[in-house]
Amino acid sequence: MLATIERVLILDRAEEISKMVLQSEIAEEYFRCIYKVKNNLETQRKIREFIKVKEQYEEVQRFGKYHPDYRVVMIKVRELKREMDLDEHVAKFRIAENELQSLLDEISVIIGHSVSEQIKVPTGNPFFDSSSNCGGGCGSGGSCGCSA
Template sequence: METLPLSDPAAHELDLPLYESFDSFESGDSTSLDMGQLLLRAYDIGDLVNQSAEVAEYAYWKTVVDEHEQVRELVKKFAKAKELFADCERFGRFHPDYHAAKDKVKEVEAQLNGIECVSRFKAAEQAVDDLLLAIATEIAGAVSETIKVPSNDPLPKGGGCGGGGSCSCGSGGCG
């Protein structure tokens, strides 16, 4: 089986021409944002992302996963297990089958994760997510250091807190 090398997630330094200067967005005497020019540059960034090694690897492993018969069977099994668990979850841990249903979901998920193409697909998916986060962070940082950038990371790092004033993050939005 042919494999593609995983890109180093730290190597997301694309030479993105986000803006040459804010002068390019000025028209006449007043400063206004040329949405057409901004959208064209956004499409250029999208094209660069789509041509990246991360997206190529993601597409490759997605195809491999989609064509893998054992994965398809386990995905169906996983969906059924999740449905049963959702029914049990309505009543919480007091449902007689709650723990068995939860264990079944974990078991099928572990079987899925044990298949090489699934684990490589997840790694490629994470690499694309990291690339998109790096781009979004760079764009947000060009506007302001306190702008929050959404992430799929369950343990976000830095940025403002939005926590209602009980911290000392200095973002000014804490109450």
């Protein structure tokens, strides 16, 4: 494949954008939150306990309500998930993660639409997906006006 000036410029611009994202306040907050989650002993304990019970949960799911430990494991997994979700560091991490994902979704939509308004950028976010002609999955075979 030949490297044209246009391709080199596009790659340079993409690298600039990635550097700007990594240096953004949103990304910095994300990395701070990851650090706190990974280095807080209590948070790590909660995560380890949840993972251990989640493995039991997956085993119980194979047999469903007929498994002898079904009720005990189901209650325990919910309790530990709630405890983990309410952990200060995990909660802040999830917020930071969602904000970073939103930033990346916005950038993807801007880049996609700068090429063509007809490009569908699957973000997983209904706010961004609704701006496309189709909405991401109308299932109507094109009757909505999309080019499905």
